Amino acid sequence: MRTRMLTGIVVIMMLLVSGFSGAQAADIKIGAIFAVTGPASFLGAPEQKTAQMLVDEINANGGINGDKIVLIVKDSQGNPEKAVSFAKQLIEEEQVFAIIGPSTSGETMQIKALADSSKTLLVSCAAAEAIVNPLSPYVFKSPQKDSDAARKIFMTLQELKISKIAVTSSNTGFGKLGKDQLTKIAPEYNIEIALSEEYEKDATDLTGVLTKVKAADVGAVVNWSIEPAQAILAKNMRQLGLTIPLFQSHGFGNIMYVKEAGEAAEGIIFPAGRLLVVDSLAQDHPQKAVLEKYKKDYEAKYQEEVSTFGGHAYDALMTLVKAIEIGGADKEKARSALENLQGFVGTAGIFNFSPTDHNGLGMDAFEMLTVKGGKFAVYGK
Secondary structure, eight states: OHHHHHHHHHHHHHHHHHHHHHHHHHSEEEEEEEOOSSTTHHHHHHHHHHHHHHHHHHHHTTOBTTBOEEEEEEEOTTOHHHHHHHHHIIIIISOOSEEEOOSSHHHHHHHHHHHHHTTOEEEEOOOOGGGTSSOOTTEEEOSOOHHHHHHHHHHHHHHTTOOEEEEEEESSHHHHHHHHHHHHHGGGGTOEEEEEEEEOTTOSOOHHHHHHHHHHTOSEEEEEOOSTHHHHHHHHHHHHTOOSOEEEOGGGOOHHHHHHHGGGGTTOEEEEOGGGGGGGSOTTOTTHHHHHHHHHHHHHHHSSOOOHHHHHHHHHHHHHHHHHHHHOSOHHHHHHHHHTOOSEEOSSOEEOOBTTBSSOOOGGGOEEEEEETTEEEETTO
């Protein structure tokens, strides 16, 4: 009798363990590598907050096809070496289904090969086009292409009848790759880059660089960076009496930069998605509802203004979620679903991925924006 009881208890225990294991196996682990702290925290902090907010909402509504998401966030502090180490941890130890992030282009370029070799889906929140060109089977990105950003800037320069410019850029992956795009594309628009100057990403004074710009007698400055130097450059231009137009890259999409630059930010021109000017969109604009909900939810939860960087995490996570909804919890099927995802409305634009395009956005994802009265506004309106 006692033996039967013990056997029964063992069987029940095994069933319970099996049941718990099944529940755990049904969880979908998604890794996230964000620069939550450190000099690039203006990117990673809103990305982390956005991802967590969305995961909580998705899980509260039943998860993905009934499976809950487990979000595992690693704070790389914007350091490529840490990003590599965390990517290995997430892939080898945590055995995540996919990774969103990193926050910066330099980090993403360092883990791109690792994602492919391990067959782990990676949806980067960084902007450099080199992340998806040349194409890697498992690597995607959510921000718009820097080549399209460069073209939007050059088109606006043409409208202003400016043909001679100076390019300033930071010595980061984003800065270097953006400068390369500007240099390559400029001849298509008959734009002469009379001066190209690179500065340290943590520079606190760019007077030396701008003194050279002033001497070059150019019609505009195009700056490509994601650091606080964006605000410093604007202030130093004002101090030197440089009144020519200042164009920034799509890395300018955080109101923090405007606040730091103060009055010197007025008139800055840059390409960006429509999240920053959602209130000016027509009610029937296809992105209006998505942008309004994200902005409202984020600002209510965190009591801070939304930025395009948090939007990158929104797009990375939600395109991945949609791919899992379509392909199921099978990595290869989800990868194929993401690669063929069409018409997905995100914060950066309407995504149309394909086997030859792992970004899925065109030039129509951009609006040219400016700073007017200390706020973002659509340029020319």
